[in-house]
Amino acid sequence: MTAELDALKTRHRAVWALGDYPTVATELIAELGQTLVDACSIVPDERVLDVAAGAGNAAIPAALAGARVTALDLTPQLLAAGREAAAALGVDVRWAEGDAEALPYADGEFDVVLSCVGVMFAPHHQASADELLRVCRPGGRVGLLNWTPAGFIGQLFATMKPYAAPPPPGVQPPPLWGDPDHVGALLGDRVVAVHAERRTVRVDRFATPEQFRDYFKQNYGPVVAAYRNLGDDAARVADFDRDLVELARVNAVGPGRLTMDWEYLLLTARLVG
Template identity: 65%
Template sequence: MTDTRALDTRALATGAIDTEADRALKAKHRAMWALGDYPTLAAEIIADLGLALVRASAMRPGDRVLDVAAGAGNAAIPAALAGSRVVASDLTPELLEHGQRQAAARGAELEWHVADAEALPYADGEFDTVVSCVGVMFAPHHQVAADELVRVCRPGGTIALLSWTPSGFIGQMFATMKPFAPAPPPGAQPPPLWGTEDHVRTLLGDRVTDTTATREHLTVDHFGQPEEFRDYFKARYGPTIAVYRAIADDPEKVAALDRDLADLARRHDRGTTTTSMQWEYLLFTARKNP
């Protein structure tokens, strides 16, 4: 196990990451994901994604599985219930604590570790399957995180990733919030890039084989009106809450972001009596070279 001070020593050795800046950034990320109520959002809106990732990874009972940036266990808990020996790791302890309660209520047994996706505290080749469900995509240094995914997977093991696409609804939500958000720190890359097949192939490189990449859609019809989507995310989703806090002293910007987020949901609405949206994601699987 590790904490928010954990750093990838390989990246540090090459000077790719500034130690103090990285510690500050990880502390900021940890605090952001503790805002609001992401576990409830994950359970009410995107619960099906975890099971989709478990199925795509073709993990078997008894397999040693690592869920990276697991949050409250959206993929880790279904994997454990399917019989795998699961470790759920995440930077934010508050999410893991909620996940532990969910797992206990559902009768799932697994380990929960506070860990940085860019400095996983596990041995080389320790896991049969390494997965991440809209999680590792939020690690700021994509290549460092990808290197860790490959490192801890055994030769011949499976890496399975589910990420929001740039052109899909959540990718467009981040694009909508970007003009209102503080500038990202140097070197940090946009999360939705993980939803681009070419980007993921480049990150994993020739260290993997038997790759598959499919674009899928999650139907979201939880909200009666576009404004309900906006207010739900304003109250529960850490990245959205953080952007609103950054502009809290500017009522005009708050009103503009309110309008833009509702308009985004309205443009994606395919429903009649309720707001029904299709949220696109990339499901990517690969096998680590033997």
């Protein structure tokens, strides 16, 4: 690994250690892991790898379905939270620290390889896609659930861009993984039976846009990192505060309590062979 790439991975690991992503995943989007497991039709004793697993939003439901699950993530703090959650439910998951762009597994080692709003944050998309397919056996299945560019989280990253530290050259925007044409190009002719559909998850935890802003400012690693990048620039912090409130406001569904529908792409495919 070059010094530049090592620094990038260190930065990525640090961003997701900020705030409290396990709480975000549990309180806002817990249903998405089960949605992906259901879409992949996971059955007992299948060998399943959850890539960029975080705290196990998909890995734990896969294990509850009886699969033999390995959950891999770059950030040790997320894995620790996942171990605790799995232990509380009495399910067996193998937790492993590792890089989505260089998976430490043999070719064809898994029956199902999946990722739930995880692999999209690896910086080099083709490298990650190649690894997902490499470790899946011929005839095995791949399942991906990722935020779309036009959906709420895609808009969030566009909103953050002026305030966040600029990414190094060659790093691709995470929400591209929510574009079916982009993902199709990454996977190419190595997969068949591709099914892709856009869906939404309803988020209604927040009473007001300001409450959403404060929650993400405290808990969502990329937002925390963007605020830290602004340092003591009070004017820029105020601008970012305002933009996050406006983002939530324009995405509200109806009057009253803040309710939002966050769009994602659910894609499943089968490896050739």
